[in-house]
Amino acid sequence: MINRDTVTVAIIWIIATVAVEIAFSFVDLFPAAASEEAVIVDDAFYFLTYIAIPVFTFILVALSYSIIKFRSRPADDGGPPEDGPPQRTHNAWVRGWMLVTSALVVTVIIHPGLTGLWEMDEAANKDLDFVVKVTGVQWAWSFNYPDQNITSPELVLPNDTHVRFDVTAVDVVHSFWVPAFRTKIDAVPGLTTEIHANITETGNYDDDINFRVQCAELCGREHAIMQSPVRVVERAEFNEWVLSKQ
Amino acid sequence: MTALKPLGRAILFALIGFLIGAGLSAALVEAAGRDEMKEPIIAGGYMFALIGWLFGVGVWGSWVREWFGATVKPFHIEGWGRYLGFSTDHKVIGVQYGVTTIVIFLLAGALALLMRIELADANSTLLSRTDYNTVMGLHGIMMIAVAVAALMGGFANYVMPLMIGADDVAFPRLNALSFWIVPPVAVLLILTPLFGGMDTGWTGYPPLSSQGPTGNLLFLMAFTTFGLSSILGGLNFLATIITMRAPGMTWSRIPIFVWAVFAASLISLTATQFVAYALLMVIFERVFGMHFFDGTIGGDAILFEHVFWFYSHPAVYVMILPAFGIELEILSHFARKPVFAYKWVVRAFFSIVGLSFVVWAHHLFTSGMSSELHGPFMVLTELISIPTGVVFLAAVGTIWRGRLWLKTPMLFAMGVIANFLIGGLTGLYVADVVTDLNFQDTYFVVAHFHYTIVGGEIFALMGAIYYWYPKITGRMYSERLGRIHFIGMMVLYNVTFIPMFIVGAQGMNRRVADYPAEFENLNMFITVSSLLLGLAFIPFVYNMVNSWIRGRKAGDNPWGARTLEWQTTSPPPEENFETQPVVVEDPYGYGDPDAKHFEFPSGSGHVAEPAGGDD
Numbered sequence: 111m112i113n114r115d116t117v118t119v120a121i122i123w124i125i126a127t128v129a130v131e132i133a134f135s136f137v138d139l140f141p142a143a144a145s146e147e148a149v150i151v152d153d154a155f156y157f158l159t160y161i162a163i164p165v166f167t168f169i170l171v172a173l174s175y176s177i178i179k180f181r182s183r184p185a186d187d188g189g190p191p192e193d194g195p196p197q198r199t200h201n202a203w204v205r206g207w208m209l210v211t212s213a214l215v216v217t218v219i220i221h222p223g224l225t226g227l228w229e230m231d232e233a234a235n236k237d238l239d240f241v242v243k244v245t246g247v248q249w250a251w252s253f254n255y256p257d258q259n260i261t262s263p264e265l266v267l268p269n270d271t272h273v274r275f276d277v278t279a280v281d282v283v284h285s286f287w288v289p290a291f292r293t294k295i296d297a298v299p300g301l302t303t304e305i306h307a308n309i310t311e312t313g314n315y316d317d318d319i320n321f322r323v324q325c326a327e328l329c330g331r332e333h334a335i336m337q338s339p340v341r342v343v344e345r346a347e348f349n350e351w352v353l354s355k356q
Numbered sequence: 357m358t359a360l361k362p363l364g365r366a367i368l369f370a371l372i373g374f375l376i377g378a379g380l381s382a383a384l385v386e387a388a389g390r391d392e393m394k395e396p397i398i399a400g401g402y403m404f405a406l407i408g409w410l411f412g413v414g415v416w417g418s419w420v421r422e423w424f425g426a427t428v429k430p431f432h433i434e435g436w437g438r439y440l441g442f443s444t445d446h447k448v449i450g451v452q453y454g455v456t457t458i459v460i461f462l463l464a465g466a467l468a469l470l471m472r473i474e475l476a477d478a479n480s481t482l483l484s485r486t487d488y489n490t491v492m493g494l495h496g497i498m499m500i501a502v503a504v505a506a507l508m509g510g511f512a513n514y515v516m517p518l519m520i521g522a523d524d525v526a527f528p529r530l531n532a533l534s535f536w537i538v539p540p541v542a543v544l545l546i547l548t549p550l551f552g553g554m555d556t557g558w559t560g561y562p563p564l565s566s567q568g569p570t571g572n573l574l575f576l577m578a579f580t581t582f583g584l585s586s587i588l589g590g591l592n593f594l595a596t597i598i599t600m601r602a603p604g605m606t607w608s609r610i611p612i613f614v615w616a617v618f619a620a621s622l623i624s625l626t627a628t629q630f631v632a633y634a635l636l637m638v639i640f641e642r643v644f645g646m647h648f649f650d651g652t653i654g655g656d657a658i659l660f661e662h663v664f665w666f667y668s669h670p671a672v673y674v675m676i677l678p679a680f681g682i683e684l685e686i687l688s689h690f691a692r693k694p695v696f697a698y699k700w701v702v703r704a705f706f707s708i709v710g711l712s713f714v715v716w717a718h719h720l721f722t723s724g725m726s727s728e729l730h731g732p733f734m735v736l737t738e739l740i741s742i743p744t745g746v747v748f749l750a751a752v753g754t755i756w757r758g759r760l761w762l763k764t765p766m767l768f769a770m771g772v773i774a775n776f777l778i779g780g781l782t783g784l785y786v787a788d789v790v791t792d793l794n795f796q797d798t799y800f801v802v803a804h805f806h807y808t809i810v811g812g813e814i815f816a817l818m819g820a821i822y823y824w825y826p827k828i829t830g831r832m833y834s835e836r837l838g839r840i841h842f843i844g845m846m847v848l849y850n851v852t853f854i855p856m857f858i859v860g861a862q863g864m865n866r867r868v869a870d871y872p873a874e875f876e877n878l879n880m881f882i883t884v885s886s887l888l889l890g891l892a893f894i895p896f897v898y899n900m901v902n903s904w905i906r907g908r909k910a911g912d913n914p915w916g917a918r919t920l921e922w923q924t925t926s927p928p929p930e931e932n933f934e935t936q937p938v939v940v941e942d943p944y945g946y947g948d949p950d951a952k953h954f955e956f957p958s959g960s961g962h963v964a965e966p967a968g969g970d971d
Contacts (some may be wrong), residue, residue, distance in 0.1 A: 115757060139861040154790040155861075162781045172752045173770060180691070182759035190916040194693040194758035196947030204697045204749065211745040215738050219784060223734045226790030273530050278722075282564040283657055285722060285797060289863035292794040296723045298658060299563060300651020303724035319872040320863045326722075327796040330555045330564055331486050334868035 113146045119175050126167040134159060141320040142167035144290040144311035144342060150229045153291040161218055229230040230293075239271040244323075246277070246284030246296040246297035251323050265323055268348035271311045277349035278302045285327035288340055291321040296327055315339035358439025363657065366412035370540075374407025377401040395573050399643045402577055406540050413536050414442025419529050431569050434776040442536065444528035444919075445930055448687035449535050450514025451828065454821075456538060457506040462893065464498035464611055465492050467679030468487075476883040478873040488869035490553030490571065494545055497558040501541065501582055505811050507678040508624065511820050514592065514828060518928060519611045521602025521937045521954070534588040537581055546579035557867055559668075562649035562660050566641035576639050583632040586674075590624025593617055602920070602954075604939035609953075611694050611919050611943055612688075612702075616681025618628060619705040623670045623677075623712060631667035634660055635944075658723050658886065659719050665716040673712045677705060679816035680747050683772045686819050689917040690766035694944035696753030697746070704743035711740050713849060721789050722796045730789045737787040748773070755869045763915075764838030768819030775811025782807060782857065797867070800860030809851065818845070818896075825903070826904055826910030830926040831905060837899040852885040881954050893970035918953045919943045 143149050182191035195262075223266035242265070243254040254261045267273055277286045279297035286305065287294035288311060295305040313321045316339075343351070381400030385393050411420070414431050422428045431442045437457075438448050470491055474482045483491060517525055525531050548554050552569025560579065564574050597618050601610065638660070640646045647653050649660045680701075684815050688695045695701065715737040717729055750772050761768065782804040785791040797800055818841075825833050859878045864871050871879070913922040920943070937954045945951020 139858065141863055150792045154788060155794075157786060157789065158784050158788060162784060166777060166781055169748055169752065170774065171758070173773055175756045176772065177760065177762070180755065180758055180760045181762060182441075182692075186763060189914075190690075191692060191761050192757040193947040194691060196694060196945070196951075197696070197753075197757070198597070198694045198944070199697040199700070200753070201582050204700050204746070207749045208742065208746065210744050215741050216735075218734050219738050219741070223738075223788040223790055224731055226788075227731060230790065240745050262515070283561055283639070287797075289794075294722050294793060294796060298651060298724050300653075300655070300657070301724060319874050322872075324863075324865055327561070328489070328555075328557045328559075328564070328867045330568060331489065333489070334480075334485055334707075334870040337510070 113270045115175070115179065116201045117173055122175065123164075123168050124169055127164045130167055131160060132242045134163065141322075142290060142311060142313065142318060143292065144307035144308060144309060144313055144321070145292070146233050146292055147230060147306065148292040149291065149310075150226050150233070154226045157222040158219070161214070165239050184318065190254060196298075210347065212256040230306075233272075233308050236308060238273050238274055239268075242267075244275050244277045244286050244297065246286065246329075246336075247280050247281040248330055249325070249336040251286075251336070251338040253338075255352070258356070262355060263338060265338055266348060266351050267307075267340070267342050268345045269309055269342050270345070272306065272308045275305050275307070276302050277305065282329050283327050284325045284329050284336070287324045288322065289295055289324065290340070294326050309342055312342045312344065314341040314343075359433060359435070359440055362431070362441035366409050366414075366536075368660050369408035369412030370405045371408070372682070373404035373406070374401040376408075382403075391946045395570060396643045398570065398573060399577065399639065402544070406537075406581065409540055410536055411531065412729045415502055415533060415536070418442055418444075419533075419723065432649070440944065442526070442532050443533050444512050446517050446525045446528065446531060447828075447928065447930075447932075448511055449531050451506055452535050453509035453513055453538070454511070454828075454847070454895040456542070457502045457510055460498050460542060461502045461506070462897070464495050465890065465893070467495040467498070471495065471889060472883040472886040475871075477880075478868045478871055478876050483869060485869050486553055487549075487553065487866075489555040492867055493575065494548065494556045495553040497579060498545060499802070499809070500558055500671075500759065501538075503675040503813055504582075504586055504624075505538065505589075506817050507813065507820065508586075508593070508617065508620060509538075510672065510685070511817075512593060512613075512620075512678060513589075515824060515921050516614055516617050517596060517600065517736040518924070519614050519919050520597065520600060520605055521920050522596065522600035523602075523932045523938060524594050526599055527592050530588055530592050535594065536587045537588075538586040540779045542580045544574045544581070548574045556923060559664065560635065560638065560723055561664075562638050562641065562657060563651075566637050566649065571893055573639065573642050576635050576828035579640065580632050580635045583628045586624045587628045587632070590621040590626075590628070593621040594625060596605070597621075598937060600927050602937055602939050604954075606939075607698070609939055609942040611685060612698060613678070613681035613685045615702050615705055616677045616679075619709045620674045620677040622709055623674050627667040627670040627713070629667075630663050631660070632670075633736025634663040634667075645968075658725055660721070661720055661723055662717065662725075665719040667711075669716040669719065670709075670712040672805075672808065673708055675813045677770065679813040680705070682820045682823075683769045684747075684750060684754060685919075686823055688944055688946070689915055689919075690761045690763060690769070691755045691758030692761070692946045693758040694942075694946055696756070698750075698942070698944065700746050701750045708740060713737065715740065718787055720791070721792045734787055734789045738784070741784075742924050748777070750779075763822075764833070764835060764842055765819045765823035765915075767839065767842040767846075768815050769821065771815045771842065772812055772819065775807055775815055775849070779804060779807030779809075779811050795860065797865055798860040799856045799864050799866055802820055802866050803856035807854070811855075815845075818842075821900070823915070824921075825900075826914050827926050827928070829904050829907070829908060831903055831907030832910040832914060833903040834899050837895045841892060841896045841899065844895070845889065848885055848889035848892055851922075852882055852889050855882050859970065887926045904946055918945065918951075920954060925955065 240257045245252050253265050258352045277297045279299045284297040295303045315321045321340040323338040378397045378401030383396045418428050418430045444762040548571040551571040554575045556565040637648045647655045649655045649657050651657050684695050717733040718737045855878050864875045912926050936954045939954050943953040
C-alpha cells in the first residue's frame with residue numbers, strides 16, 4: 111500500500127537512520143581493548159548496532175508519526191472517536207516483513223556471533239606461551255604459574271603472549287572476568303574450565319580499573335570485592351617478577 | 357468482624373500446623389542423633405503450616421470436607437469482606453491477585469530504591485554487603501512473582517472469563533487455592549532477613565544456595581510454593597479457554613489477549629515443574645544433606661543452571677506474552693481499528709512458546725558448558741526475533757491510519773512498543789555469544805532485562821490497570837493524574853535505565869554493593885533519576901485509591917469497546933452476564949457498520965449504556 115503517509119514515513123526513516131548511524135560512529139563505549147579477543151568482541155558489538163539502528167528508527171518513526179498524524183479528537187459526548195478504516199491485515203506487508211526480518215536473522219544477525227566464535231577458536235589455537243591456573247575461593251583469587259612454579263594473588267602477564275587460563279573453584283561458583291580482555295568463564299567446583307587471551311596491550315589496575323580480575327558470578331557476602339589487580343608488562347619485566355617470586 | 361474470621365482461622369491453623377510439623381521433624385532429628393540440624397525443623401514446620409493455613413482459610417470447609425462425605429459450606433460474604441476469604445468468584449480472585457501483586461510491586465520497588473541509594477557512592481555505606489545481597493535477592497524474587505502473577509493471576513483471572521463469555525473459570529476452587537498459596541510466599545520472603553538474609557539472588561545457584569544462612573532455605577521454599585500456584589493457574593486457564601467459551605466463540609473469534617493467556621498458560625503449566633524440581637533438590641541438599649549439585653563429590657553445579665533456566669527463560673514469556681496481548685487489545689480499541697494481522701500474531705505467539713523451550717542455554721554461555729552448543733543456542737535464540745517482529749508489525753499496523761484516542765491506557769500501550777523495542781534489540785547482544793562473553797553479569801544485562809520486563813510488561817500492566825479500572829471498580833480514574841503518571845514514568849524510566857547500558861559496557865558488574873570509583877558519576881545520576889521515578893508512582897497510588905472511593909461512575913462501556921467484558925454492568929454481577937451472550941463474529945469489526953461481535957438471544961440480555969467517556 112503506497113500512499114502519502116507511507117512515503118513520508120519512508121523518507122523520515124531513511125534520514126533518521128543515516129543520522130543515527132553517523133552519530134553512533136562517533137561513540138566509543140568501551141574501555142581499552144588489551145587482547146585480540148577484546149577486539150573480536152567489540153567489533154561484534156558495533157556490527158550488531160549498525161544492523162539494529164535501522165530497525166530501531168523504523169519502529170520509532172512509524173510510532174511517532176502515527177501519534178502526531180493520526181491523533182483524533184473524542185466524540186462530542188466524550189466517547190471514542192469515529193472508527194478508523196476496517197483494515198484487518200495486508201498479507202503482502204506481513205509476508206514482506208517476515209521475509210526481511212527472517213533474512214536479517216538467518217544471514218546477517220547471526221554473522222558476528224558465528225564468525226566471532228570462529229575467530230576466537232583461531233586465536234585459541236595459536237601457539238601457547240604458558241598456562242595460568244586460576245582458583246576462586248570465597249572471596250579471593252589465586253594464580254598459579256605451573257611452568258614458572260610460582261603462586262601469586264596478583265595476575266601478572268607479559269605482553270604479546272598467548273595465555274590459557276585453567277579456571278576452577280573450591281567452594282561455590284565464581285566467574286573469572288578481566289574487563290580489559292572482555293571474556294569471562296565461570297569457575298565451577300569440581301570442574302576445570304578454560305579461556306584464552308592473546309594479550310596485545312600493557313596496563314595495570316592503578317592506571318585503568320579494567321585491568322582487574324573481577325568475580326562475575328554472585329558468590330556470597332564479599333562477592334563485590336572479590337577482585338585482584340592485573341598487570342600486563344613487557345617480557346623482561348615479567349621475567350624479573352618471576353625471579354623475584356621464585 | 358465476621359469478615360476477618362477466615363483469615364484469623366487461617367493464621368491460627370498455620371501456627372498449630374507449624375508446631376506439629378516442627379515437633380515431628382525435631383523428633384526425627386533427635387532420633388537420628390543429629391541435634392545440630394535446625395533446617396529440617398523449619399522445613400517440616402513450614403510444610404504443615406502451609407497446609408494449616410490453606411485448611412484454615414477455607415480449603416477444608418468449602419472443599420476437602422466433601423471428600424469425606426460431609427457437606428461443604430461455600431464461602432459467601434457480601435461487601436469488602438469477600439476479598440478476605442476463600443471466594444471462588446474469578447472476579448474476586450482477580451482483585452485479590454491484583455491488589456496483592458501491586459502491594460508487592462511497590463514494596464519491591466522500595467527495595468530497589470534502597471539499593472540505588474546504596475549505589476550512589478562506590479562503597480558500602482547504607483547497607484552492609486550482606487544486607488545488600490538480601491535486599492537485591494528479595495527485590496529480584498518479589499518482582500519475578502509480580503511479573504508472573506500480576507497479569508496472569510490478576511487480569512487474566514478477572515477479564516479472560518468475561519472476554520470469552522463464561523460465568524467463571526473451569527475450576528473455581530482450584531483458582532481460589534492458587535491465590536491463597538501466595539500469601540505464605542510473601543510471609544516467607546518477608547521473614548528472610550530475620551534468618552540471616554539470603555545471599556544467592558533470585559537465581560539461587562547451588563552450591564551457594566545449599567550453604568549459607570537459613571534465609572536461603574526460606575527463599576527456596578517460597579519460590580517452590582509460588583511455582584505450585586503458577587502451575588495450577590496455568591492448568592485452570594487452559595481448561596477454561598478450551599471448555600468454557602460462549603456459544604459461537606470459535607478459535608478465530610477469541611480476543612487476542614485470550615490467545616496470549618492461552619500461550620502463556622502452556623508455559624506456566626509445563627515449564628514451571630522443572631524449576632520446582634530443581635529448587636526442591638536444593639532444599640533436599642539443605643534438609644537431608646544430599647549432594648546433587650556439589651561438584652567436589654560427584655554432583656554437578658551446571659546441571660542446576662540448565663534445569664533452572666529451562667523454566668526461567670520460558671518464564672519471561674509468561675510475563676511478556678500477556679503483555680503483548682494487552683498491548684494489541686488496547687491499541688485496537690483506542691485506534692478504532694481491527695488488530696492488524698490477527699492470525700499471524702496468534703501464530704507468532706505459539707512460535708514464541710515453541711522457541712522459548714529451546715533457548716535456555718543462552719544463559720550459560722560463560723558457564724563452562726560444552727562450547728559446541730554455543731552456536732546452535734545463539735542461532736535458536738535469535739530466531740525469536742522473527743515472531744517478535746511480527747508482534748511489532750501488528751502493533752504498528754494496528755495504529756497505522758487509525759483514529760488514535762490518546763487516553764492513559766493507550767499511552768501506556770504505545771509506551772510498551774517503544775520500550776520493548778529497546779529491550780528486544782539489546783537482546784541481540786546478550787544472545788550473541790561473543791558479545792555476551794563480555795556483557796554476561798554486567799549492568800548491560802540488568803538494563804536489558806529491565807527494558808523487557810519493566811518497559812514491556814509493567815508498562816502493559818499499567819495500561820491494563822487504567823483500561824479495566826472502570827470495569828472492575830465501576831468508577832473512572834482521573835485522566836489528568838493518569839497522564840502525569842505516564843509522562844513521569846516514561847521519561848524517568850528511560851533516564852534511569854539507559855545509563856545502565858553504558859556503565860555495563862564500561863565494565864561494571866552486577867549484584868555488587870561496592871564498585872570501582874570510576875563509575876560513581878553515572879551511578880549517582882541513575883540513583884537520582886530512580887528516586888524521581890519512585891515519586892512518579894505517588895499520583896498513581898493516589899489516583900487508584902481516591903477514584904475507587906470518590907471517582908465518577910464510569911458506565912458500562914466508557915471506551916466503546918467491542919469485547920464481551922464491556923457488554924455487562926460495571927462491575928459485572930456474580931454470574932457475569934444476565935443472559936448468555938452468543939458470539940457471531942470476532943470483536944474487532946471497527947469501521948464496518950455491519951460488524952457484530954455478539955448478540956443476546958431473545959433480546960432479553962443486558963443492553964450496555966451508551967459510551968460516555970471522561971473529561
